[in-house]
Amino acid sequence: MxxxxxxxxxxxxxxxxxxxxxxxxxxxxxxxxxxxxxxxxxxxxxxxxxxxxxxxxxxxxxxxxxxxxxxxxxxxxxxxxxxxxxSDTARIADALATDPLIRPLVEHRPGIRLIGYPDEFEAVIATVVGQQVSLAAARTFMGRLVTAYGTPAAGLRTLPAPRELAAIPDTELHTVVGLTRTRTRTLRTVAQRWADGFTFAHLTTDEARRALLELPGIGPWTADYLTMRALQHPDTFAPGDLVARRALGSATEDQARSIAEQWAPWRSYALMHLWADAAYTPPGRGGTRA
Incomplete structure (x- = not known):
């Protein structure tokens, strides 16, 4: 090796x-x-x-x-x-820790990183599959997709390429993966768009977000999430994210957006802190409330 x-x-x-x-x-x-x-x-x-x-x-x-x-x-x-x-996590932690609301989370996890995806198409289809379902359910759906249509390599399997995924009939994809029919159509639409040559490369963050919102079945939360995870933009917040809003005391979208303004230009990292505290805390170990 x-x-x-x-x-x-x-x-x-x-x-x-x-x-x-x-x-x-x-x-x-x-x-x-x-x-x-x-x-x-x-x-x-x-x-x-x-x-x-x-x-x-x-x-x-x-x-x-x-x-x-x-x-x-x-x-x-x-x-x-x-x-x-x-990314200089020490600098980011110092900047976020000036806000007393999120300081306890930053002190608890000062080295949080904005983990992305190695491939933008993988990021998009994984996000579409995971819309409005739990992380566990999203992994199950993606596992079915890979098992049925992925290619074996070195003991693992690749994801299907955009053209391969776009060629699968909606009925078959719906039956094999188990997605709703609406989500299945969105998945194939996205696959066809990438098969036609679309890419985030050379687009600004705003341009990429607008292009995502033009796709049927892609709403503001999905566009925000992909801006953060696929493009790894450091200053994106998803005010519609339910986990984040609960972490902020059941805030409304407008309230969450307003609260997050004080975390600029590192709002994506602040959101990672909120997610980590709510979703990635080890079993048996309580989170640190924002």
């Missing part, structure tokens, strides 16, 4: 990173060992899927790669981007 060592800017809250990855891991396509601090998945590199095993520590990330792949160092940049390793 070839070993890469990646050094992040600032501290990393490894437990929250691993629990974030585990909460969204696609069965059959990803494996997460939270106690062992290890996550394994396929990344596309040099025209082929490569099995990548990432091990987390506070001061460095080690990446195990197959020896036979060309240019293994070429995977360093996409992995750094996926795991948000170039």
């Amino acid at each position: 070839t070993l890469l060592r990646l050094f992040p800017q600032g501290p990393t809250d490894c437990e929250t990173v691993l629990r974030t990855l585990a909460a969204h891991a696609i069965p059959g396509a990803e494996e997460t060992d939270v106690p062992g601090r290890v996550h394994t998945r396929l990344l596309h590199h040099a025209g082929a899927p490569v099995r990548v095993t990432v091990t987390f520590a506070e001061d460095q990330i080690t990446v195990d790669l197959p020896d036979e792949i060309p240019d293994p160092a070429g995977l360093a940049a996409p992995i750094r981007r996926w795991l948000d390793l170039d």
Whole structure:
């Protein structure tokens, strides 16, 4: 195996990173060992899927790669981007901690990172599949999709490519994956858009968000979530997010939006803190209320 060592800017809250990855891991396509601090998945590199095993520590990330792949160092940049390793978490924590409302969360998890997706199409279809269902249900649906239509590689499976997914009839996709018919149509519409060559590359954040909202079945929450997770924009907040609003004392959307203004220009990281406290706290360990 070839070993890469990646050094992040600032501290990393490894437990929250691993629990974030585990909460969204696609069965059959990803494996997460939270106690062992290890996550394994396929990344596309040099025209082929490569099995990548990432091990987390506070001061460095080690990446195990197959020896036979060309240019293994070429995977360093996409992995750094996926795991948000170039963001200065100490600086972000200091800025957010000036607000007494969120300071306890920042003090509890000062090394939170804005974990993204290695592939924008994966981010979009995973988000569409996960609309209005629990994380567990979303993982189940994505696991069915990968099992039925993914390609085996190195003991895991890839997701279907946009053109492959767009070619599956709605009735078949609805039956196999178990999504509602409306969600199935949205999934195939998104797949067709990417199959036609659409990409976020070279779009501004606002342009990407507007393009998402033009797609049927994509609403403000989905657009905000993808702006944050797929584009990894550091200053996005999703005022319609129910978890965040509950964490803010059952705030309305307008109230949540107003509260979040004081977290600029790091609203995405503040939202990650709210999610981590509500959804990624280890079993048996109480969260720290905002």
